[in-house]
Amino acid sequence: MYLEEGLFGFIEIDAVYITKAFLILFILFYAIFSLMIFRQIQIMAKTLPTSLSPWLKFIGIVQIGISLGLLFVVIGAF
Structure with a gap:
């Protein structure tokens, strides 16, 4: 093993890791x-209750679920 080969061998970074x-x-x-959007929806629903508030809360919860599910898929895929 030459010195040049082993000098920076620990810094090998692959494009997959990046x-x-x-x-x-x-x-x-x-x-x-x-999560911040869901908190904003909760504050808005408390301040200005409308008939659309339950649907917005549902969409916020679905968005949180999708983002966390996507995070687990990406962590598990690599």
């Missing part, structure tokens, strides 16, 4: 964003 890190980080931010 893609995985980007996807996990992006979906993690999306999950946090969906």
Whole structure:
């Protein structure tokens, strides 16, 4: 083994790992964003109750479920 081969061998980064890190980080931010949206829906429904509020809460819960499910799929796929 030559010195040049083993000098930076521990820094080998594959494109798959970069893609995985980007996807996990992006979906993690999306999950946090969906939680913030759901909190906004709760505050709005408390402040200004309408007949549309239960549907908006349902859509917010579905969005949280999709984001968390997508996060688990991406973590499990790699």
